[in-house]
Amino acid sequence: MRAPMLADLRGYVVLSLRGGRVEEFLNEAAREGLRLWDVRLTAPGQGKLKLDLDDFFRLRPILKRTGCRVHVEKRCGFPFVLKRVLRRKVFLLGAAGFLIGLFLLTSLVWRVEVTGTEKLANETVLAAARQEGIYLHQWTFRLKGLDELARGLLARLPDATWVGVERKGTTIRIRVVETTRPEDKPLVSPRHLVAKKNALVTKIYAEKGRPMVLPNTYVRKGQLLVSGELGEGENRKWVPATGKVFGLVWYESTITVPMEQVHRTYTGDSIEKSYLIVGKRALQITGYRKGQYAHSVATGTPKMLSIGRFRLPFGWLKETVRESEEQVYALSAAEAEAAGLKRARDDLLLRTGEGARVAGEKVLAREAKDGKLHLKVHFEVEEEITSQLALVEAP
Structure with a gap:
């Protein structure tokens, strides 16, 4: 007979049967409607079988009539597992506490990321996010909808064109697209452009102002090149002259x-040395017995210990000494x-x-x-x- 459905859920027992009339016992159990399966006769007058837990207490009358005896070898299924778990109350409480703690930890915001900002400071975005309820250790179920959060942040950030809010696990990502504005040109007062060196003028690019010299003209230091004065008489106007004037300047060097040129190359051979740093002193720890090179280059970066932001006067240095060769050309x-x-x-x-x-x-x-x-x-x-x-x- 096959195992009945949901046998593991209801529970069952593995029994060994011996003595008496075994065949008669099996026939009566079948007539009484007991759910049993995997029946095997292991020897004359002995056998094994599996029985549904609900039918176990219906065996006694049949055993008396047939003179058989049973021994429970194994208890299987959910009821027995549950019983064993309930005996271990500390384990059960620990598992329940772990699940509750895991739920609580995954329900908090552990990280807030801001991307897309260049001119806008991240601190400004985070301050606006806090006003909308986005901050570290906030309960995720207390947050507003993502679209509502994005609209609120956009209203609080006038320098942003678009704001997107995304939640991934315990991380909130805020993406910002900044408003593009033309750069403010600095205000300048009226001015001339004059020569800063003696030169022969070659090119003149006057963006604003009136050129006062021509190409192939020799000018001296301080001479007017582009005038900031436009017009004459009542129509005269003063502007900040802008442009570029190029000229030939003479130098004597x-x-x-x-x-003879000396070139240094590495041979590929190197040794390692370790130092213990205490204050401004370094005590060599390893690398004593290794050979010394006639020409070498040493490189290394000290690593100092620190506690938080405080840097301690202790550390170590790992130095690499590479052998080099000098060639004269x-x-x-x-x-x-x-x-x-x-x-x-x-x-x-x-x-x-x-x-x-x-x-x-x-x-x-x-x-x-x-x-x-x-x-x-x-x-x-x-x-x-x-x-x-x-x-x-x-x-």
């Missing part, structure tokens, strides 16, 4: 280049001159600012002495030559 006069000119050009362009370019160069003198090449070079650099001259009182 003295350059010294070593004829002899430069020809042409190579040394090219390297010196390149370095001089880079220095000039760094000093003269954005938009500058070297228009020409000429070596005035060169001399090799004491293993070095000495150069005297004339450069022509095209650069912006304007500076502002404020007009305190307009005539």
